[in-house]
Amino acid sequence: MRKLEILKYRHVVFIVVLILLVDQVLKFWIKTNMTIAEQFAVIPNFFYIHFIENEGMAYGLKFGGEFGKIALTLFRLVAVVLGFIYMKKLVKEQYHKGLLICGALILAGAAGNLIDSMFYGLIFSESTRYELAQFLPAGGGYGTFLHGNVVDMLYFPIFDGTFPKWVPIWGGEHFIFFRPVFNIADAAISVGVITILLFQKRFLHKKADDAAPSIETGAVVDDRQQVM
Template sequence: MKYRHIVLIVVLILIVDQALKFWIKTNMTIAEQFPVISDWFFIHFIENEGMAYGLKFGGEFGKIALTLFRLIAVVIGFFYMRKLVKEKYHNGLLVCGALILAGAAGNLIDSMFYGLIFSESTRYELAQFMPADGGYGTFLHGNVVDMLYFPLFDGTLPNWVPIWGGEHIIFFRPVFNIADAAISVGVITILLFQKRFLHKKTEAGGQPVSSTPAIDDTQKVM
């Protein structure tokens, strides 16, 4: 895999992620939803000020710190992916790295610019793109747009279930976006296939070589 393939994956995910977010912002009000597949997949519009899946991080200062951290991570990520490509690491690792990088960049765009280019979304009014009076926030203070909601189970658990018996639960409750999904898929896949992914090929034979340094024979004796 070449570096341009990594960039292409990132760009494609960003286009889909941002296109859906733009449509949501300009066509739905906060908390509005509609079903996509039966009663277990909805488009449900919310915004969050913090991390993936609606998590928050330390108020106003935390918001700025998180956005700056994302920016630094994305810049470093592109350089690191180039290094992995040159060292001929497994294509699976490169694809997963591109997914994580695209996800981080997608949410970074929201945090950096959405406060500048959109008016505020409310329960009663649609957001306007490039409003005459300016956006709802300043640089680095945009909210992340989430919309994918999968309540796979929404009901009351039987009384015989330990701890949660008789309680009403929703699984899966978090609302997320395509950028969040890209990060999750990339990280989980690397964890599941790390033994296969964390090696590179030799220039000559193309056979996998472990990225873990080999132990010298003299060290074995000692």
């Protein structure tokens, strides 16, 4: 393996480990220091830490009940394994550095939520509106393997107001823009995907091979070099 490939692998691994570390440290803190639906303002009227849990996909979306929960967790596991394999391929084939960074963000995000789904039910007691969760409780966790809930906490109600009465259907009703609550892993996935879509023409190509040496105009070629 060439030194350049090793260096790129290290960059990818560093990004994945950094995102996972920040994601999991924040989730552990939230889980053990806040009750469900508790919140506090980081930037008033703009950015809040608001603790919720979800059983499904990113931004609180759900998928197919109990069977869907297991299927989604297994899908995440397969996606993470294949993601690592595919990232190795991208590095080896010298794709654009921007694509490698975005791929690392997506991979780290998928792995972050996978950890919640696989293990949080085993290592934490249940979070409620009245009690904090305990880490490694004596009576065991709130769920089983593959049945953990994903911890979400980032909330940006950028605009909180009321629709004008002249607006059809929703006129006079209260609304919040941007309502979803998410986590660092969700944000990493979103940033990676959106950036790839915006810069796909630049990212989705391999690094050009070194140009073959050419013969200068007017140079004399030894006929003996042309003989096999």
